[in-house]
Structure formats: structure tokens, C-alpha cells
Amino acid sequence: MNIRTDVLRLNRDGCLLWPLALTTLLLAGCVGLIRPNYSQEITELRAGEYSLDPEHAYVLFRVGHLGLSTVVGRFNRVSASLDFDPEKLGALRLDGVIDIASIDLNNEDLERRLLGADWFDTELYPEANFSTVDAVQGIGNTFILHGNLSLHGITRALSLEATFNGGADNLLTGRYTLGFSAQGKFLRSDYGVDALAALVSDEVTVEIHAEFQRTP
Numbered sequence: 001m002n003i004r005t006d007v008l009r010l011n012r013d014g015c016l017l018w019p020l021a022l023t024t025l026l027l028a029g030c031v032g033l034i035r036p037n038y039s040q041e042i043t044e045l046r047a048g049e050y051s052l053d054p055e056h057a058y059v060l061f062r063v064g065h066l067g068l069s070t071v072v073g074r075f076n077r078v079s080a081s082l083d084f085d086p087e088k089l090g091a092l093r094l095d096g097v098i099d100i101a102s103i104d105l106n107n108e109d110l111e112r113r114l115l116g117a118d119w120f121d122t123e124l125y126p127e128a129n130f131s132t133v134d135a136v137q138g139i140g141n142t143f144i145l146h147g148n149l150s151l152h153g154i155t156r157a158l159s160l161e162a163t164f165n166g167g168a169d170n171l172l173t174g175r176y177t178l179g180f181s182a183q184g185k186f187l188r189s190d191y192g193v194d195a196l197a198a199l200v201s202d203e204v205t206v207e208i209h210a211e212f213q214r215t216p
Contacts, residue, residue, distance in 0.1 A: 038168035042141050045167040046176050047085035050212035052078065052096075053177070058209040059098060063188075064201030071200075077102035082212045084178070089143060092135040098128040118195045125152050133157075141165070145182065151191040160184040160208070175213040182208040 039045065059075045080096035100122045103111050115122045132147040141164040149158040165179030187202045188194065194202075 036169055036171070038166055040141060040164075040166040042086050042089075042164055045084070045086050045164065045178060046214060047087070048083075048176075049215045050082040050084060050178060051215060052080040052082075053173075053211040053213050054079065056211035058207075060207040060209075062205045062207070064203070066199055067201075071105065073103060073105040075099065075102050076104050080210070080212075082178070082180075084212075089135050089137045092132060092143075092145070094130070094132045094145060094147070096130045098130075100126055100128060119193055120152060130158065135162075149186065149191075152193050154191045156186070156190050158184055158186055160206075170213075173213065175216075177214070178212045180208070180210050180212060 054077075057078050057080075059078050060072065061074070062070050062072050065071050075098045077099035078096060080094065083091075083093035085091065100120050101115060103114060103120075105111055105114075114120055117123075129150040130147055132145050134146050135143050136146070137143045143162055143164075145160040145162050147158055147160070148155050160182040161184065162180065162182035165181060167176065167178045169175075170177045183206065185203055185205050188204050189197070189202050
């Protein structure tokens with residue numbers, strides 16, 4: 001009886017371990033299939049024209065509230081194009097459009113208030129646009145994007161600290177894909193969005209995480 005109990009225990013353990021091991025192997029294999037030629041070397045990334053993958057695009061913003069906390073939100077509808085050549089980074093061209101009405105703060109009342117005339121006034125200014133002027137390479141895959149942000153009917157210079165996270169063929173989509181992230185700061189009062197200045201911070205931090213698919 002004891003021998004059978006030990007055997008059953010071993011079999012039970014084995015049954016638990018095999019699926020775990022098999023799943024690990026399958027996942028590792030899938031990673032290889034999805035990005036078989038993955039590289040973080042910027043010189044190995046493919047030149048070309050790219051479009052934003054909307055399913056893997058995240059534009060976040062953070063702004064201080066009462067000096068006590070930080071409000072974090074995002075825009076759910078964005079589009080962008082990227083003209084990229086690793087040998088001519090200074091000529092990199094990024095053009096992005098944000099649908100302001102897609103603002104998401106997990107608070108419908110606050111979202112409606114921000115879309116109104118005292119804040120974004122989306123009836124007159126439904127979009128925000130960013131277009132690069134040039135790019136300056138830093139250490140490794142980092143660089144600075146100098147460009148112009150148009151928001152609330154006003155256009156001002158804005159610089160983003162950016163990083164190429166790598167590139168690879170994605171066999172699930174059939175498209176060569178670049179990973180990209182960036183961050184920058186601006187004053188909302190510079191764009192005429194200055195309501196409740198005593199309660200809400202003037203400085204806004206923007207954060208971008210995105211994948212771009214190469215045009216065939």
C-alpha cells in the first residue's frame with residue numbers, strides 16, 4: 001500500500017511538471033517564430049516608411065493634483081507615421097495625431113469636463129499633432145527628437161527623449177516591426193490650457209510606447 005501511494009505521488013508530480021515544461025518550450029518557440037531576427041543594434045534596424053500599429057500604441061500623460069498626487073491618463077485613439085533610416089538618423093521623420101476626444105481617465109465626468117471649452121475645447125480643437133524637425137543620436141539606441149506640438153490651436157517646440165527598443169520580423173502579422181518609446185514635458189499654460197492653475201500642476205509629462213510596422 002505504501003509503495004502504491006509513493007508511485008501515485010510520483011505520477012501526480014510528473015503530470016504537473018510535464019505541462020509546465022511543455023508550455024515553457026512552446027512559449028520559447030513562439031518567441032523565436034514571432035521575432036526570429038530580433039536585434040537591438042540600431043545599425044541593424046531596417047530603413048523604410050512605417051505606420052503605427054494602433055493595437056500596440058500607448059500615449060500616456062501625468063499631471064500633479066493639489067501637490068498631493070498624480071493624475072494619470074491616456075489617449076485611446078492615435079495614429080502616426082515614421083520615416084526611418086539608421087544611417088541617417090538626423091533625417092528621421094515622425095508625424096503623430098491624437099484624437100483628444102479619446103481621453104481616458106477612468107472617470108466619465110472628469111473626461112467630459114476636460115473636453116469642454118475651459119480645457120481642451122474639442123469642438124474647436126479636436127486633435128493634437130506632433131511633427132519632428134530633426135533627431136540627435138545619443139548613447140546606444142537613445143536619441144532626442146526635436147519637433148513641434150500643436151495643441152489647443154497653438155504650436156510650440158517640444159523635445160522628446162526617445163529610445164529604439166529593437167526590431168524584428170513579426171510572423172504573426174507578416175510585417176517587420178520596430179519598438180519605440182519616448183518621454184517629454186511641457187507647460188499646459190503655453191497652450192492656453194490653464195484652468196484651475198492653483199489646483200492642477202502646469203507641467204505635464206507625456207509618455208509614449210509604440211510599435212511601428214514597416215510598409216511593404
